[in-house]
Amino acid sequence: MTTIGMIKYNPLAELAVPATGQAHDEQAREFCRQAAALFEAGDLTGAANTVGKALQLNNQIKWVFYITSVCLARLGRFDDALQFLEVELQTANPHRRAAKLRDDIIQLQQRDTTQAAGHPLHNTTPFKGHDPTIQPNVLESWLN
Secondary structure, three states: OOOOOOOOOOHHHHOOOOOOOOOOHHHHHHHHHHHHHHHHOOOHHHHHHHHHHHHHHOOOOOOHHHHHHHHHHHOOOHHHHHHHHHHHHOOOOOOOOHHHHHHHHHHHHHHHHHHHHHOOOOOOOOOOOOOOOHHHHHHHHHHO
């Protein structure tokens, strides 16, 4: 599986489960610890899924939408990451890096779209002919 970006810090280490007085608070904390370990091990899908389990037990976990979006973005699931970031940015105290991550993803998507449109083989017409000298020369001219 290809991941995008490098792990410079583990955002899942910031997960904090507030005490709600419910019996499942400790289980939610354990899910957060497991998610942080999965993230460090490079299992981003597992980390995102485990954070989701913690969220089901306690919906007051701070920055959970930002943290999930980091996992999704690194997996290349940019549209999903942007949806989580929009929710995070609407919270009372969004993560300090949420807006920057949203802007970075949008810029990356725009760059990828621009590069695809400008790729030399994007708008080419098919080469018709079987001359063994001309065909490689045409392909080379398309690529350079």
